[in-house]
Amino acid sequence: xxxxxxxxxxxxxxxxxxxxxxxxxxxxxxxxxxxxxxxxxxxxxxxxxxxxxxxxxxxxxxxxxxxxxxxxxxxxxxxxxxxxxxxxxxxxxxxxxxxxxxxxxxxxxxxxxxxxxxxxxxxxxxxxxxxxxxxxxxxxxxxxxxxxxxxxxxxxxxxxxxxxxxxxxxxxxxxxxxxxxxxxxxxxxxxxxxxxxxxxxxxxxxxxxxxxxxxxxxxxxxxxxxxxxxxxxxxxxxxxxxxxxxxxxxxxxxxxxxxxxxxxxxxxxxxxxxxxxxxxxxxxxxxxxxxxxxxxxxxxxxxxxxxxxxxxxxxxxxxxxxxxxxxxxxxxxxxxxxxxxxxxxxxxxxxxxxxxxxxxxxxxxxxxxxxxxxxxxxxxxxxxxxxxxxxxxxxxxxx
Numbered sequence: 193x194x195x196x197x198x199x200x201x202x203x204x205x206x207x208x209x210x211x212x213x214x215x216x217x218x219x220x221x222x223x224x225x226x227x228x229x230x231x232x233x234x235x236x237x238x239x240x241x242x243x244x245x246x247x248x249x250x251x252x253x254x255x256x257x258x259x260x261x262x263x264x265x266x267x268x269x270x271x272x273x274x275x276x277x278x279x280x281x282x283x284x285x286x287x288x289x290x291x292x293x294x295x296x297x298x299x300x301x302x303x304x305x306x307x308x309x310x311x312x313x314x315x316x317x318x319x320x321x322x323x324x325x326x327x328x329x330x331x332x333x334x335x336x337x338x339x340x341x342x343x344x345x346x347x348x349x350x351x352x353x354x355x356x357x358x359x360x361x362x363x364x365x366x367x368x369x370x371x372x373x374x375x376x377x378x379x380x381x382x383x384x385x386x387x388x389x390x391x392x393x394x395x396x397x398x399x400x401x402x403x404x405x406x407x408x409x410x411x412x413x414x415x416x417x418x419x420x421x422x423x424x425x426x427x428x429x430x431x432x433x434x435x436x437x438x439x440x441x442x443x444x445x446x447x448x449x450x451x452x453x454x455x456x457x458x459x460x461x462x463x464x465x466x467x468x469x470x471x472x473x474x475x476x477x478x479x480x481x482x483x484x485x486x487x488x489x490x491x492x493x494x495x496x497x498x499x500x501x502x503x504x505x506x507x508x509x510x511x512x513x514x515x516x517x518x519x520x521x522x523x524x525x526x527x528x529x530x531x532x533x534x535x536x537x538x539x540x541x542x543x544x545x546x547x548x549x550x551x552x553x554x555x556x557x558x559x560x561x562x563x564x565x566x567x568x569x570x571x572x573x574x575x576x577x578x579x580x581x582x583x584x585x586x587x588x589x590x591x
Contacts, residue, residue: 193245195226196252199279204291207284209418211298212322214284215305216315223281230275235268249276302327305334311340313376321375328372335360336369340376348409353400356410366588367400379407383398404424414439417483420473423450435463440483448472448489455484455511455518457498460574468588481507484514494518495587500528500535501569502543505558509546518551521583522575524553529558532576536562538569 195204202225227249229453235242253261262278281287283333288298304325310317328336335358342358349356353357353363366373372378373379385504402412423428426448427434436443451470455477462475484490496511496518498504505523528535538561550558561568 193230193242194226194325195235195248199225199227200290203281203287204294207288207291207294207298210290211284211301212319215301215322216319219284222282223278223287227276227278229264229277230266232266232430233276234272235273236267242273243260246276246316256290258282258518259317270383284388284508297326304328307337308340308376310335311376312344312436313340314378317375317378317582319409321372323377324372331360332369335365336372336376339373340365343373343377343408346409350409350411352413353405353410354413360376363400366404369402374404377405377408412442414494415480415483416440417443417480418459418462418475418476419443420465420475421448421469422465422471422473423469424467425469426450426472440486444487444489446489450491452493452495453490455494455496456572457504457507458498458572461497464577477509477511479510481510481514489538492517497522497572499569499571500557501540501561501571502558503540504568505554505561506544506546508554509549512549513547520551520554521587522580524551524558524570525556525560526553528557528570530579531570532568534574535568538567540567540569568575 203223206223206459209301219295229239230242230245249261253259259282260280261276262280263274263276266273266275269285295465302324305322308325309315322408325333325336334578338358338448339361342356353361353366379422382565394462400412404411411447416437417440418435420435421433423429429447430436450472452472454465454473456465456473456475459476462473465471465473474484494515494517496508497520498508500523508523509516561570
């Protein structure tokens with residue numbers, strides 16, 4: 193015998209598994225739930241329990257008059273007994289109303305689905321994103337509607353994302369919600385060769401794939417990189433400017449032929465590197481490591497110096513996937529041993545694992561950083577500049 197609370201749980205499970213189907217194709221109803229009514233032997237053996245079960249259902253239905261109980265008569269040794277066989281729920285609204293959370297969810301789902309369909313979104317492309325659409329708060333969902341409306345009216349605007357005149361839209365918002373935007377605009381059916389409706393996993397990521405921008409009719413901002421021309425002969429090519437920041441296409445077009453390129457993670461550590469014949473310094477790339485693959489003047493000799501922490505070693509490994517010949521300096525266990533007193537607790541949360549291309553020394557440095565529980569961070573700026581200079585001089589002396 194199933195009691196009212198068990199049927200409520202069963203109704204909740206059915207709602208959770210079927211609500212997307214019901215939005216797309218509302219069922220005619222009713223929904224019926226079998227109550228596992230007692231047979232004649234049970235009625236005869238457990239009369240008190242059966243009586244309690246019947247009273248529980250009568251009391252419960254009094255508070256839910258829009259629902260109905262079906263009943264049947266069973267012949268027992270002492271006569272007959274009426275028992276309930278099924279609970280019938282007339283429609284989805286009534287089923288969802290049995291749980292306060294389901295009721296609120298259903299109202300919100302119906303409203304948002306209807307508004308998006310009215311705005312032109314396709315049912316099949318919406319379905320995979322319905323759960324996230326319903327979970328959006330009351331600020332985010334109106335932004336999604338405004339974004340949908342604007343891009344439908346301006347499919348090939350040629351603007352940058354910052355120029356789109358939609359209240360609440362910015363690069364980070366689009367990066368975070370790009371799967372929802374793709375679904376509401378039916379971009380899943382475009383012929384782009386990238387999964388533009390994939391979720392953003394990393395918190396704080398604010399980049400939007402260029403193919404996504406193209407599908408929206410937007411143009412990407414030029415990707416800028418920073419270089420330092422440490423060779424006076426190279427500076428004469430650009431009116432004596434030592435520090436350049438320009439779109440990568442312009443940097444790539446410079447008529448450079450350095451003998452060594454020094455990639456430095458942070459600007460503060462790159463600026464003090466002294467002039468040297470044949471030296472070009474590239475700095476502050478962050479995760480924009482694809483730039484390394486489009487600079488035609490990169491020489492065979494490339495050095496890399498970054499923070500001695502989990503993120504720094506991860507970036508080093510990613511840079512090495514583009515430039516297998518790349519060598520690191522001051523990112524080994526010896527450096528950490530010498531300057532570990534200057535390290536502090538690494539405040540970074542989740543950090544992606546490095547690619548499997550770290551050297552043994554680099555791997556030992558990573559192990560040392562994480563060997564005492566809380567991971568440590570030795571920022572490159574904290575290493576005494578005399579030690580940096582000595583490491584560079586040692587590199588310059590190499591054949």
